[in-house]
Amino acid sequence: MKMNTTILEVQNLKKYYKPHGGIFSAFTGKENVIPAVDDVSFYIKEKETMGLVGETGCGKTTIGRTVLKLTPATAGKIIFDNTDITHLSAAQFRPLRKQLQMIFQDLDAALNPKMRIKAILKEALKVHRRLSDAEMDRRISELLEMVNLKKSKLSNFPNELSGGEKRRVGIARTLAVGARFIVADEPTSALDVSIQAQVVNLLRDLQKELSLSYLFISYDLRVVELISHKVAVMYLGQIVEMGMAGRIANAPRHPYTAVLWSSLVEKKSNESIKNAGNPNESQWGVFDFERPSTGCRFAPRCPVYHANGHPTICTDPATSPQLRKLDAAHQVRCHFPL
């Protein structure tokens, strides 16, 4: 693959949320924070797609939002196109904003129900550039062609469109302003398989045509593997494994990645990993963000930890695993990689 320049780099990004403590915590003076994103670093090159996978609540969407400065970062650095955008003010950031766009997860919430499709696209065009009416119309029909949307839909309201069409409008809107980097937050999760395939193909076509870079957030592992060049797997706010998509999917080194991939119903034949899954079911899906277990956060659910007879290195806070390089393009956060 031809190597391009880095378009986005994230260094040690942290996003902590402070829950509403109420009157009681004011007296105890205890500061409880939820580390939604905890020390995450990665980079995305031009024309590259990075997939971000993980379970609900692991911080995928928070990363997407923080990178686009939709929510301020607690610590760390976000560098877009050699500019540090972490601490730019809204006015300073405005010229860059059009290059960094997001495709939102919720189809219905992202489109104003009282605006016709044409008005929605027009608004996006107007915000960043001043165009004459004729130019505007030309640009809109150009956009429609790009996302394969019928012209007749322009006069419709969002609720008159199907899920796939709404998604196309969302994509067209990000393209309207001339985005170069797009955070796609679960773009296919609310769609049927047949429509999902259309959207995935569209996103890949657009990437080739317009040299876009994506941060593709999804819990659909197959789609992520298909569309991404590299994949980062997240668990409780941390990246536990990162590498080329094919490697992560076919030869995962972190136990969590293995569990995640084996959970695909289709790949049920992979019984060995499945059976190694944690017998203690109550741990599944119940995360206590406020008190992450000491040491490795995945240890309570980890099949390797249980198989190895609960080694203390996994739970000791002093030796909590760091993301380390296995080779040039593969990093893993585990003491006992598979």
Added chain:
Amino acid sequence: MTTGPILKIEDLRTYFYSRSKQAFNRAVDGVSLALKKGETLGIVGESGSGKSVTALSVMGLVTAEPGIITGNIGLKTNGVQKNLLQDIDDYVKLTRDNARSVAVAKDNPRWQRHVDKVMRGVRGKEISMIFQNPKVSMNPFSSVGRQIREAIMLNTSINNRKEARERALYWLEHVKIDSPRLRYDNNPYGLSGGMCQRVMIAMALSSEPSVLIADEPTTGLDATIQSKIVSLLGELKSTVGVTTLLISHDIDVIKTLSDRVAVMYGGKVLESGPSKEILSAGQHETHPYTAALLASIPTARQIREKSYLQAIKGDVIDTVNLPQGCRFYARCRQVTKQIKMQCKHQEPELREISHNHKVRCWLYFDE
């Protein structure tokens, strides 16, 4: 063991009147299904194909103002045959013209009362349902244990609180909830999505129904939790042996769990038969829609080679303006010159092409 199906749906039609469009939305348009004892029947289809409305019609839950429903739903339990839509014609009348419904006359309040009367003792007791969103389907102000206990006391012969509690704990244990005695007192918001779904399943099973309807039981859960729920449902199938109508848009889930499958599109069943035969891509003759649906799932090879997905072009059919011919015609790729006119102008019948395997497609008519 009784012969014949437990639940038999014949020519079910559920329409909704759209005032703005001055036309009927034919959500379910002549669906016939039969469910034998102990088997799991899967219904797959895209959103808007009428899967959920079929289920809601069976439960007698489509009584909202614009809903219209006709057909037969036969339920046979303990040797008693019941038609859940009996005398429905007294309240709802459809006038047909050219086999298309054109007018409707109905008596809503009386219909509502009538449905409640017929469904009493059936809903929740004979047929219970697992809904798509477990957290919304439960009372947030009551502990999950109490809600199950309530269902048990209402729907079974147990009417002693203590006994009902033990029974509830038994079912919580059965759906593999860890330390059920502790969880009994949890409110739904204290449980994760996967656990809530388990509680829902426990609640549905606690009344020991003859038929269980599971409407998208795995949708909206994480991949890891999804596979756990699927294996739980698979286990319950062999241990409890409840007859299940499983609705999902996830083909993998249907393939894993169901014995037979019905593929729905635009309110009609396009194909029905053994699920292994129909849902194993490319190995058997299937309806073009099923084939296209299977092809749009990324396969291991496509992922490896990063090739394009085979999308079905166009959008899911609009059930207000139905075409004259085959419903899938506009998106179909297998239309040949010989059958093109038929496809466009005439709707095919559901016809058996091999043992128990029925397809609604002109490709399989030899004349």
